[in-house]
Amino acid sequence: xxxxxxxxxxxxxxxxxxxxxxxxxxxxxxxxxxxxxxxxxxxxxxxxxxxxxxxxxxxxxxxxxxxxxxxxxxxxxxxxxxxxxxxxxxxxxxxxxxxxxxxxxxxxxxxxxxxxxxxxxxxxxxxxxxxxxxxxxxxxxxxxxxxxxxxxxxxxxxxxxxxxxxxxxxxxxxxxxxxxxxxxxxxxxxxxxxxxxxxxxxxxxxxxxxxxxxxxxxxxxxxxxxxxxxxxxxxxxxxxxxxxxxxxxxxxxxxxxxxxxxxxxxxxxxxxxxxxxxxxxxxxxxxxxxxxxxxxxxxxxxxxxxxxxxxxxxxxxxxxxxxxxxxxxxxxxxxxxxxxxxxxxxxxxxxxxxxxxxxxxxxxxxxxxxxxxxxxxxxxxxxxxxxxxxxxxxxxxxxxxxxxxxxxxxxxxxxxxxxxxxxxxxxxxxxxxxxxxxxxxxxxxxxxxxxxxxxxxxxxxxxxxxxxxxxxxxxxxxxxxxxxxxxxxxxxxxxxxxxxxxxxxxxxxxxxxxxxxxxxxxxxxxxxxxxx
Numbered sequence: 001x002x003x004x005x006x007x008x009x010x011x012x013x014x015x016x017x018x019x020x021x022x023x024x025x026x027x028x029x030x031x032x033x034x035x036x037x038x039x040x041x042x043x044x045x046x047x048x049x050x051x052x053x054x055x056x057x058x059x060x061x062x063x064x065x066x067x068x069x070x071x072x073x074x075x076x077x078x079x080x081x082x083x084x085x086x087x088x089x090x091x092x093x094x095x096x097x098x099x100x101x102x103x104x105x106x107x108x109x110x111x112x113x114x115x116x117x118x119x120x121x122x123x124x125x126x127x128x129x130x131x132x133x134x135x136x137x138x139x140x141x142x143x144x145x146x147x148x149x150x151x152x153x154x155x156x157x158x159x160x161x162x163x164x165x166x167x168x169x170x171x172x173x174x175x176x177x178x179x180x181x182x183x184x185x186x187x188x189x190x191x192x193x194x195x196x197x198x199x200x201x202x203x204x205x206x207x208x209x210x211x212x213x214x215x216x217x218x219x220x221x222x223x224x225x226x227x228x229x230x231x232x233x234x235x236x237x238x239x240x241x242x243x244x245x246x247x248x249x250x251x252x253x254x255x256x257x258x259x260x261x262x263x264x265x266x267x268x269x270x271x272x273x274x275x276x277x278x279x280x281x282x283x284x285x286x287x288x289x290x291x292x293x294x295x296x297x298x299x300x301x302x303x304x305x306x307x308x309x310x311x312x313x314x315x316x317x318x319x320x321x322x323x324x325x326x327x328x329x330x331x332x333x334x335x336x337x338x339x340x341x342x343x344x345x346x347x348x349x350x351x352x353x354x355x356x357x358x359x360x361x362x363x364x365x366x367x368x369x370x371x372x373x374x375x376x377x378x379x380x381x382x383x384x385x386x387x388x389x390x391x392x393x394x395x396x397x398x399x400x401x402x403x404x405x406x407x408x409x410x411x412x413x414x415x416x417x418x419x420x421x422x423x424x425x426x427x428x429x430x431x432x433x434x435x436x437x438x439x440x441x442x443x444x445x446x447x448x449x450x451x452x453x454x455x456x457x458x459x460x461x462x463x464x465x466x467x468x469x470x471x472x473x474x475x476x477x478x479x480x481x482x483x484x485x486x487x488x489x490x491x492x493x494x495x496x497x498x499x500x501x502x503x504x505x506x507x508x509x510x511x512x513x514x515x516x517x518x519x520x521x522x523x524x525x526x527x528x529x530x531x532x
Contacts, residue, residue, distance in 0.1 A: 035405030
């Protein structure tokens with residue numbers, strides 16, 4: 001869309017749980033995280049929950065090695081696209097680009113840091129941007145109106161500057177420096193937690209996506225579990241509808257007037273009865289804009305025909321509720337044309353931990369189909385993030401939608417899988433690329449593809465393909481034939497399919513893995529040669 005609600009492009013994590021070194025991950029319309037158990041898949045989903053929903057952060061969320069090194073902060077950054085104009089100063093609309101609050105790529109990067117001090121955790125919010133660093137123009141967003149006026153006066157530009165609007169004064173100051181030596185733009189952290197700048201963040205919050213996390217863990221609480229969460233997510237969306245908010249505010253005003261009327265009568269009577277009493281009482285009524293309408297419906301949930309909460313049913317049924325919610329959301333967006341262009345509804349990020357849990361194979365495939373339909377909708381900028389161990393699920397996703405989390409000597413890495421080399425990736429190839437499952441079935445598929453496409457002779461001539469001596473017995477004479485040097489790939493294939501031949505050294509797991517990587521690289525190079 002031209003504008004509307006922002007959508008999430010990427011996040012970075014630093015010193016958060018297992019993620020010690022700063023790591024960045026970009027999102028697709030569907031993003032699936034895979035990796036070993038306890039490697040950090042759920043941590044990404046929960047970091048987003050902390051960022052968007054202010055879930056409480058604890059000392060256990062700090063990387064233990066970082067604490068040992070006296071590094072006492074966690075950093076979670078979110079990078080957004082489709083950034084709208086904002087009103088930073090009262091009634092004056094400006095753009096983040098004009099305020100130098102975008103990064104080198106024109107995106108908005110909001111950084112949340114959580115500092116640990118004496119078991120207390122303090123939060124600060126920053127914008128990381130390509131911002132002026134020249135002295136005198138590097139901290140304007142944190143200055144008050146009077147302070148900006150002093151700078152305008154010192155630069156002798158007050159006559160051509162609107163002194164009533166902070167944003168226009170900042171623009172005038174920056175223009176002055178731009179024309180007199182330059183702004184020296186540099187990547188900077190601009191603190192927007194201060195009194196002067198916090199209005200920026202408050203305004204940006206209006207355009208944040210709604211983040212809804214469906215946990216894999218289940219509780220026995222009727223109103224706080226993954227079955228009720230879909231309805232709570234729907235309620236959040238309902239209360240983002242302007243018409244509904246206006247109707248609620250109208251009712252709230254009527255109630256407030258009645259409360260005021262009752263309060264005034266009560267206070268009047270109290271003053272008559274108390275006579276010389278020194279206590280002055282007054283009604284304490286919250287402002288309408290502070291009312292949390294969603295809390296009124298926080299006990300909304302789903303029950304069966306006997307009134308039993310669905311979280312008392314089997315885990316498969318509970319998971320099917322989540323699936324049903326997603327499908328119904330997709331269908332409602334298809335029917336509701338007002339969602340397509342109005343920008344009235346926030347974008348939504350649905351995060352699901354291990355959606356395959358307790359689901360039958362056919363239901364897993366149904367979920368993937370629903371997610372793909374969801375992501376293919378035109379003008380729909382909602383997104384889905386999942387963690388999974390299921391090859392059935394990743395098989396039906398595009399390789400570009402998968403992120404593999406791995407452990408290295410330097411720490412955790414998050415990468416897209418290696419490219420497929422077979423024209424139609426099989427389940428065996430997907431399992432290899434995503435889960436590192438080097439099976440004899442994938443070996444056979446690669447070897448057969450090379451042979452069927454007439455590439456075996458080219459592989460035999462390749463100097464990079466080492467040759468091994470292979471012995472066998474003549475079937476007629478039963479005599480041992482002279483050994484013949486063949487490619488190590490063919491050698492391994494013979495051993496796989498002729499285990500009865502005991503005259504040759506058995507290949508090792510390392511040999512086997514190298515043979516698969518060799519065939520993959522060979523096919524990639526062959527494709528490049530064909531293209532050229």
